[in-house]
Amino acid sequence: MVTEREQGLTTRDGFGSALGTKAITARGELGIPYTTLRLMDKLQKHTTWHVTFTSVSGKCRSATHDNYLGDEKVIFKSQASSMIKTPSSRAVSRLLPLCAKAPTPAASSIARRSLATVVEPIQKDPTELDEITTLPNGVRVATEALPGHFSGIGVYIDAGSRYENEHLRGVSHIMDRLAFKSTTKRTSDEMLEALESLGGNIQCASSRESLMYQSATFNSAVPTTVALLAETIRDPLITEEEVQQQLETASYEIGEIWSKPELILPELVHMAAYKDNTLGNPLLCPKERLDKIDKSVIEAYRKAFFKPERIVVAFAGVEHKEAVRLTEQYFGDMKSEDSPELSRTGSETSLDSASEASSTSSSESASAPPSPVQQSSNLLSRLPFLKNLSTSGPTQASVLSDLSLPPTQEQILAPSQYTGGFVALPVLPPPINPSLPPLTHIHLAFEALPISSDDIYALATLQTLLGGGGSFSAGGPGKGMYSRLYTNVLNQHGWVESCVAFNHSYTDSGLFGITSSCTPSKVVQMLDVMCRELQALTLENGFSSLQMIEVNRAKNQLRSSLLMNLESRMVELEDLGRQVQVHGSKVGVREMCNKIDQLTVQDLRRVARDVLQGLVKNPGQGSGAPTVVLQEGEEGNGVKRKQLAWAEIQDRISRWKLGRR
Structure with a gap:
C-alpha cells in the first residue's frame, strides 16, 4: 500500500508555513511513482524550497527547487550527496532508475487516476x-x-x-x-x-x-x-x-x-x-x-x-x-x-404624559379598563335572531368603558379565555325547494391546543382519523371513506345528512369537535352519536378504541394532505408568513412529516383525553366545559317539537364522560 509522509517544507527565509499550498499528484506520461508533494500555489520570482518525500520504493529523497524568473531548474540531491543538475524534465527522467523500481499495480492505479473524489455534504430539502x-x-x-x-x-x-x-x-x-x-x-x-x-x-x-x-x-x-x-x-x-x-x-x-x-x-x-x-x-x-x-x-x-x-x-x-x-x-x-399606553400607579390607571397631548380630551381622565373577567358586553345577546344564550364559564370578558379609546397594550396581549356555552338559534323554516329535506344543525366543541403546542400534530391526526363528510360522496381512494365518521355514522344512520370533525388552532387556544346535520326528529340521537364517537377516542380497550391500522392510515392521509397543499404557491406563502408571524421561525415540511410519523396510539389517546375531558391547560385557564350551537329545523308536516334545553344537553354530554367534571 502506498503511504504518504510529508517530512518538511521550508524556505530560504525560514518560514515553515503550509498556508497557501495545494496538493499536486505526480502522474502523467513520465509515470513518476511519487506520492503527493505539497508546493506553494504561487511561485515568487526567486524562491527555494527544500522538500523531503518518500517514493513508492520506500527510499527517501530530498529536492531543492529554484525558480529564476521562469527559467526553472530542478536540483535533486540524494542522501549520498550525489548531485545532478539539469532542466527539470530531463532530471526527472534520469532519476527514475535511481529513485524507484517499476511501478507496482497499486502505483499504476494511482497514476491513472486523473481527478480526486469529492464528497459533498447532504443538501437541504428545497x-x-x-x-x-x-x-x-x-x-x-x-x-x-x-x-x-x-x-x-x-x-x-x-x-x-x-x-x-x-x-x-x-x-x-x-x-x-x-x-x-x-x-x-x-x-x-x-x-x-x-x-x-x-x-x-x-x-x-x-x-x-x-x-x-x-x-x-x-x-x-x-x-x-x-x-x-x-x-x-x-x-x-x-x-x-x-x-x-x-x-x-x-x-x-x-x-x-x-x-x-x-x-x-x-x-x-x-x-x-x-x-x-x-x-x-x-x-x-x-x-x-x-x-x-x-x-x-x-x-x-x-x-x-x-x-x-x-x-x-x-x-x-x-x-x-x-x-x-x-x-x-x-x-x-x-x-x-x-x-397611548397604560401605566399603573397603585390601583389607578392613567395615560402616559407623553401620550396625553395626542389623546382626546375625554381620554385624559380615563380610568383603568375593566379586567377581562369583570363584566360582559353581552355582544351575543344583541345578535339578530338570537334566541337563547347560556354560558358555562364563571366569568366573562369585557371591553373598554370609554368607547373612544383604541385597544390598549394590555388588551392586545390579553390571553383568550375559553368559557364554553350554548347558543340556540330560531327554528329553521322548511326549505323552499320541496326536494330538499328539513335539517337540524349541531356543533359540539371543546377547548383544544394552541398552534405552538407539541401535541398539535396528534390533534390534527385525530381530526383526520375522525374525518367525515356529507351523505353524498364520489368516493375513491384517499377521500376518507374509511374514516370513523363515515364508517360509524354516515354509513350506519340514514337520517344523518353530514358529519365532519373540525379543528381550529390559534396562538394561545383552539377548538376541536364535530359538526353535523340530521333529520329534525333525531336531534337527541344525533347528539348521542357525536358524543359516542368523541368518547371512543379516549378509551384504553375495547372494540371502539384506537387501532394501529387506522392511526397509520390517518397519519398517511395527513402527510399526503400537507404535502399536496404545499404544492400551491399561495399555500406555501401563507404557511411561511403565518409561521414567522406566530413562532418567529419556520418549521420545515420534513420536520412536520417526521413529527407525524413518530406519533403512537398512546399519544393520540392522551391528547384526546386532555381535550375532550377539559384538561387542556392554556394561558387563559378555560372552563373545560363543552360548547354547543344548535339550530333545529321545522318538519315539513308542521309538527312542532320541544327544543332541547341547555341543562338536558349538558347532562347528556356528561353521561359520556366528556368535559371537565
Whole structure:
C-alpha cells in the first residue's frame, strides 16, 4: 500500500508555513511513482524550497527547487550527496532508475487516476431553504427560495377581530374590502388597471389573528407587486365614498351568511366558546355597527395595528438578498406611531404624559379598563335572531368603558379565555325547494391546543382519523371513506345528512369537535352519536378504541394532505408568513412529516383525553366545559317539537364522560 509522509517544507527565509499550498499528484506520461508533494500555489520570482518525500520504493529523497524568473531548474540531491543538475524534465527522467523500481499495480492505479473524489455534504430539502431577517424598524422579512415560474409575496399584519375593542368592532371585516382602492398616488381605477396588468392573483383577507395581503405573480413582476402592496398598505386614500360602498356590500354579505347555517354556525361557536373576549369577537361586522364605522374609525384601526414591528413580509421563490432589498426600499422607512399606553400607579390607571397631548380630551381622565373577567358586553345577546344564550364559564370578558379609546397594550396581549356555552338559534323554516329535506344543525366543541403546542400534530391526526363528510360522496381512494365518521355514522344512520370533525388552532387556544346535520326528529340521537364517537377516542380497550391500522392510515392521509397543499404557491406563502408571524421561525415540511410519523396510539389517546375531558391547560385557564350551537329545523308536516334545553344537553354530554367534571 502506498503511504504518504510529508517530512518538511521550508524556505530560504525560514518560514515553515503550509498556508497557501495545494496538493499536486505526480502522474502523467513520465509515470513518476511519487506520492503527493505539497508546493506553494504561487511561485515568487526567486524562491527555494527544500522538500523531503518518500517514493513508492520506500527510499527517501530530498529536492531543492529554484525558480529564476521562469527559467526553472530542478536540483535533486540524494542522501549520498550525489548531485545532478539539469532542466527539470530531463532530471526527472534520469532519476527514475535511481529513485524507484517499476511501478507496482497499486502505483499504476494511482497514476491513472486523473481527478480526486469529492464528497459533498447532504443538501437541504428545497422547502427548507428559508431565511429570516429583521429590519432596523422591526419589519421581519422571510423567504423560501423554492424556484418556480411564479413567485409569492405576502404582507401579514398582527391585526384581526381578536384585537378589536368595542370602538373598533367589525373594522377588520371592512379593512380587507378597502384594500387595493385609491391611494395617494393613483385612483381606484388606476390601481385596478395596475393589478390586472400583473397577470397574477392578488387578494386581501382578514382572520381572527391576522390581516393578510397576498399575491402570486410572475417572477419578473415581483418588484412591481411589492410596490403595489406597500402602496395600498401604507398610503391608502380611504375616502368616505369608498367606506360607504364597502359598508353597503358588507351589509348584503352579512344577510347572506346569516341565512346559511353551514356558514354562520362556525362563527357562533367561537362567540359562544370565548364569550365577549378575544377569539369570541365576531369575524363579521355586526349589523348594528355598520352605521358607526367611518373614515375616522378606519384610521384609528390603522394607527393601532399598522406598525412595523407587527408586520411580516414573506416571499416564496425569491432570493433572500433581493427580498430584503425590496422590503427595505418600500417598508424600511416605516416608523411606529406609538399609541397611548397604560401605566399603573397603585390601583389607578392613567395615560402616559407623553401620550396625553395626542389623546382626546375625554381620554385624559380615563380610568383603568375593566379586567377581562369583570363584566360582559353581552355582544351575543344583541345578535339578530338570537334566541337563547347560556354560558358555562364563571366569568366573562369585557371591553373598554370609554368607547373612544383604541385597544390598549394590555388588551392586545390579553390571553383568550375559553368559557364554553350554548347558543340556540330560531327554528329553521322548511326549505323552499320541496326536494330538499328539513335539517337540524349541531356543533359540539371543546377547548383544544394552541398552534405552538407539541401535541398539535396528534390533534390534527385525530381530526383526520375522525374525518367525515356529507351523505353524498364520489368516493375513491384517499377521500376518507374509511374514516370513523363515515364508517360509524354516515354509513350506519340514514337520517344523518353530514358529519365532519373540525379543528381550529390559534396562538394561545383552539377548538376541536364535530359538526353535523340530521333529520329534525333525531336531534337527541344525533347528539348521542357525536358524543359516542368523541368518547371512543379516549378509551384504553375495547372494540371502539384506537387501532394501529387506522392511526397509520390517518397519519398517511395527513402527510399526503400537507404535502399536496404545499404544492400551491399561495399555500406555501401563507404557511411561511403565518409561521414567522406566530413562532418567529419556520418549521420545515420534513420536520412536520417526521413529527407525524413518530406519533403512537398512546399519544393520540392522551391528547384526546386532555381535550375532550377539559384538561387542556392554556394561558387563559378555560372552563373545560363543552360548547354547543344548535339550530333545529321545522318538519315539513308542521309538527312542532320541544327544543332541547341547555341543562338536558349538558347532562347528556356528561353521561359520556366528556368535559371537565
